[in-house]
Amino acid sequence: MKEKDARVEGKDTHQLVMYVEKDDGSYDSIMTGSYLVKNYVDDFWDKKKKIEDEFLGKIKNGEATPIMLYMMLEELTEVELAGRVGISVRKVKKHLTPEGFETMTLRTLKRYAEVFDVPVVNLMQAVVTKKSGLQIRAEKTKNPLFYFLRIEG
Amino acid sequence: MNKMNDLVIPFEHRMFAHCESGTVTGLLNHGGLPLTEPMVFGISSGILFLYFKTPALPFPTFVVRNFPGQMIRGVSRRLGVKFSTAKYRDQKKGEDAIDALLDKGIPVACRTDFYYMDYLPAYMRAHFNFHYLTIVGRKGSKFLVSDCYSTELAELERESLRKGRYPGGSFDPRGFLFYPVRVPQNPDIDAAIRKGIKAACFNMLRLPVKQVGVKGIRLFSKKIMEWPGMARNEDHLSHEIMKINILLEDQGTGGAGYRFMYATFLRQASEKLNAPALREMSERMMLVGDDWRRISIYAARMGKNHDFGETKFRELSEKIARQADAEEKFFTDLARIAKTL
Structure with missing residues (x-):
C-alpha cells in the first residue's frame, strides 16, 4: 500500500503502525490513525447500545438476566463464559434465567x-438518568463487594 | 504486600504493528540484536490464514497469521535465541516472579487477555487471551507496560494485570511469562530467512488441513455465503461482516497489514541475501495486501449499509476466492525461488 493511501488523519483515531510503500519506493513502517475508527466506530457503539437496550428491556420484563446482557455485549459463548x-456450562445456562x-x-x-470487569452492583442494577453531563463512577473499597457510586456534575 | 520500590528498566518503548512480533522484536533489540519487526515476522513464518469455528466463539472467524506463540518459538529455533518461559498456577507467585525479574533489571514479557488492558481505548478491548506485552518497571500499585499498541509506556494496576494473566477460558495464559536469557549477537540470519520462507510456503500450500493456508481462504470464500443464516438478526450480521474489516485492518494488524509486513520482510530479505527475485516478490505481496484491503473496505461498507443481498455476498465470496488464487500462485512461485536462495 502506498503511504498516501494508508494515512488516516483526524483526532480521536488511535494510532497504529502499518508497513507501506513510501514515496521513494522503500518499504517501511509509518504511524497513522485508524481507518476503522475514523469511519466505523460510531456504528460499533450504536450496535452495542441496541443490544444494551434490548436486553435491559428483557431483564425488566423478567425474561433475561444481567449475565445474558454482558455475555452478549462481550460476545462470549456459554462455553467460554x-x-x-470457572463453573460448568450447565450452571451458566442456569444463571441466564431469572430463576x-x-x-x-x-x-x-x-x-x-471480574470477567465482565464491572462492579458487582452492576449485575443487579442499571443507573438511569435524564440529566446529561453527569460523571458516574463506581469507586472501589477494600471490600470487593462494596462500592461508592460517585455521581458528580 | 511489602511496599515495593519504584523502578524503570531503560527499555526503549516503541509501537509495532503486531503484539507478538513486536514484543519479540523489542526484547531482541534490548538484548543487543537489532532485528526489525518484519524480519522477526518473516523468520518465524508468521504469515498464514486460518478459517475456523469453535464453541469458544459465537461466530466463525479467521486469523491471518500463524498460531500464537509460534513467532517466539520460530525465532528461538531459527536464530538460536534462548527464552526462559514459565507458567504459575499460584497468582501471587506469578506476580512475585515479575517483581523478582524487574529487581534484576530484566524486562519480562507476558501473555494476557487483551480485555483488561485498560490503557487502550474501550472499542479495542475484547476478550482475547493472546495479547503479548512487556513489563519494564513498577510505580506504586502499578506496573509499567510496554505495549506495542500503546503510543506511550502505559501504567497498569497490578490487579488488572493479574486479571489479564489469569482470565480463565480458552487458552488461559495461566500467568505465562518469558524473557530472553541468551541472545546471540551474530546469528546466521541468512539461513534463518531461507528456513522462514520455506516454512511459510509449506504452511500456506501444503498443510493437510482444509481450514489452513490457501485452502483456508477458499473455505472462507465458500462459508461466507452461509453467514446470513447464522446471524441472530440483521444487526448481528452487520457486526460480523464489519469484523472482517476489523480483522483485516486494525486488530493485530489484520490480513492486509500482515501482507504488507510480509512484503517488507521480503524486501529486507532481498537486500540481505542479495536476491533480486525476492524484491519482485515483495512488490507482488504488496499488491496482494492491497486486494485484501479492498475486500476489507467492501465488507465494512456492506455491513454499515446493511447491504445483504445475495449478489453482494456472492461478490464478496468471489473476491475472497480470487485472493486464494492469487496467494496460491504467489506462494508457489516463492517456494520455487526459495529453493534457489
Whole structure:
C-alpha cells in the first residue's frame, strides 16, 4: 500500500503502525490513525447500545438476566463464559434465567463481575438518568463487594 | 504486600504493528540484536490464514497469521535465541516472579487477555487471551507496560494485570511469562530467512488441513455465503461482516497489514541475501495486501449499509476466492525461488 493511501488523519483515531510503500519506493513502517475508527466506530457503539437496550428491556420484563446482557455485549459463548468464571456450562445456562440467577452465590457473582470487569452492583442494577453531563463512577473499597457510586456534575 | 520500590528498566518503548512480533522484536533489540519487526515476522513464518469455528466463539472467524506463540518459538529455533518461559498456577507467585525479574533489571514479557488492558481505548478491548506485552518497571500499585499498541509506556494496576494473566477460558495464559536469557549477537540470519520462507510456503500450500493456508481462504470464500443464516438478526450480521474489516485492518494488524509486513520482510530479505527475485516478490505481496484491503473496505461498507443481498455476498465470496488464487500462485512461485536462495 502506498503511504498516501494508508494515512488516516483526524483526532480521536488511535494510532497504529502499518508497513507501506513510501514515496521513494522503500518499504517501511509509518504511524497513522485508524481507518476503522475514523469511519466505523460510531456504528460499533450504536450496535452495542441496541443490544444494551434490548436486553435491559428483557431483564425488566423478567425474561433475561444481567449475565445474558454482558455475555452478549462481550460476545462470549456459554462455553467460554463458563471457562472464564470457572463453573460448568450447565450452571451458566442456569444463571441466564431469572430463576437461576437468584440462586447464585455471591462468590460466583463476584467472579462474573471480574470477567465482565464491572462492579458487582452492576449485575443487579442499571443507573438511569435524564440529566446529561453527569460523571458516574463506581469507586472501589477494600471490600470487593462494596462500592461508592460517585455521581458528580 | 511489602511496599515495593519504584523502578524503570531503560527499555526503549516503541509501537509495532503486531503484539507478538513486536514484543519479540523489542526484547531482541534490548538484548543487543537489532532485528526489525518484519524480519522477526518473516523468520518465524508468521504469515498464514486460518478459517475456523469453535464453541469458544459465537461466530466463525479467521486469523491471518500463524498460531500464537509460534513467532517466539520460530525465532528461538531459527536464530538460536534462548527464552526462559514459565507458567504459575499460584497468582501471587506469578506476580512475585515479575517483581523478582524487574529487581534484576530484566524486562519480562507476558501473555494476557487483551480485555483488561485498560490503557487502550474501550472499542479495542475484547476478550482475547493472546495479547503479548512487556513489563519494564513498577510505580506504586502499578506496573509499567510496554505495549506495542500503546503510543506511550502505559501504567497498569497490578490487579488488572493479574486479571489479564489469569482470565480463565480458552487458552488461559495461566500467568505465562518469558524473557530472553541468551541472545546471540551474530546469528546466521541468512539461513534463518531461507528456513522462514520455506516454512511459510509449506504452511500456506501444503498443510493437510482444509481450514489452513490457501485452502483456508477458499473455505472462507465458500462459508461466507452461509453467514446470513447464522446471524441472530440483521444487526448481528452487520457486526460480523464489519469484523472482517476489523480483522483485516486494525486488530493485530489484520490480513492486509500482515501482507504488507510480509512484503517488507521480503524486501529486507532481498537486500540481505542479495536476491533480486525476492524484491519482485515483495512488490507482488504488496499488491496482494492491497486486494485484501479492498475486500476489507467492501465488507465494512456492506455491513454499515446493511447491504445483504445475495449478489453482494456472492461478490464478496468471489473476491475472497480470487485472493486464494492469487496467494496460491504467489506462494508457489516463492517456494520455487526459495529453493534457489
